[in-house]
Amino acid sequence: DAKTTQPPSMDCAEGRAANLPCNHSTISGNEYVYWYRQIHSQGPQYIIHGLKNNETNEMASLIITEDRKSSTLILPHATLRDTAVYYCIVRVATQTGANNLFFGTGTRLTVIP
Amino acid sequence: DAGVTQSPTHLIKTRGQHVTLRCSPISGHKSVSWYQQVLGQGPQFIFQYYEKEERGRGNFPDRFSARQFPNYSSELNVNALLLGDSALYLCASSFRVGQGHQPQHFGDGTRLSIL
Numbered sequence: 367d368a369k370t371t372q373p374p375s376m377d378c379a380e381g382r383a384a385n386l387p388c389n390h391s392t393i394s395g396n397e398y399v400y401w402y403r404q405i406h407s408q409g410p411q412y413i414i415h416g417l418k419n420n421e422t423n424e425m426a427s428l429i430i431t432e433d434r435k436s437s438t439l440i441l442p443h444a445t446l447r448d449t450a451v452y453y454c455i456v457r458v459a460t461q462t463g464a465n466n467l468f469f470g471t472g473t474r475l476t477v478i479p
Numbered sequence: 480d481a482g483v484t485q486s487p488t489h490l491i492k493t494r495g496q497h498v499t500l501r502c503s504p505i506s507g508h509k510s511v512s513w514y515q516q517v518l519g520q521g522p523q524f525i526f527q528y529y530e531k532e533e534r535g536r537g538n539f540p541d542r543f544s545a546r547q548f549p550n551y552s553s554e555l556n557v558n559a560l561l562l563g564d565s566a567l568y569l570c571a572s573s574f575r576v577g578q579g580h581q582p583q584h585f586g587d588g589t590r591l592s593i594l
Contacts, residue, residue, distance in 0.1 A: 407587070408587050409571075409585030409586050409587045410585045412583070412584060415582065451521075453521055465510070465512075465527065465535075465581045465583070466524045466535050466537070467514075467522075467524065467583060468524065469514075469521030469522045469523070470521055471520060471521050472521055
């Protein structure tokens, strides 16, 4: 599975866009990029995923570079409730059909009032 | 709709004891995965089960075992507990496994403390 590299921490002003980068330079063609976040004392929460194209849902947008070696998660209008650890994960289905998620240490995003 | 539910929420054990953690997946989900999250680190994959069969195993000792029942709920068992087993144990469910988009939905975990 491809490894991901994320900055350990970032700050963002409330109401501004939060842009969280992720490098996954060894990603393979069939590997999806997933983003999860974990708010203190809770389980990880699915945010968004993508394979090749940019994606948008009610929570965030995901921008994947054309060579797929990096991506950016965008929270368009950050609120205090978005303070969390954000994980960028590259997931592949194994020959046994498993869909393991390999988490790194993530980016701790702090939204500042 | 109910999400992934785990029990108990907190548990205190002593070294050498055995523990069983339980997980009920989201209704309709047939795959359950277990993760261990040590303080300050991201979750680490332990097992994935689908249709009662083990489909994946992480780098954990044989003291860790799991099973999935016909109703798709699951148990994680850990024998001969060590201090290092103190962690948040997370369960995640997904509809199926294999290729394609398969988001895993997590419960809030069981906090296991070993004294």
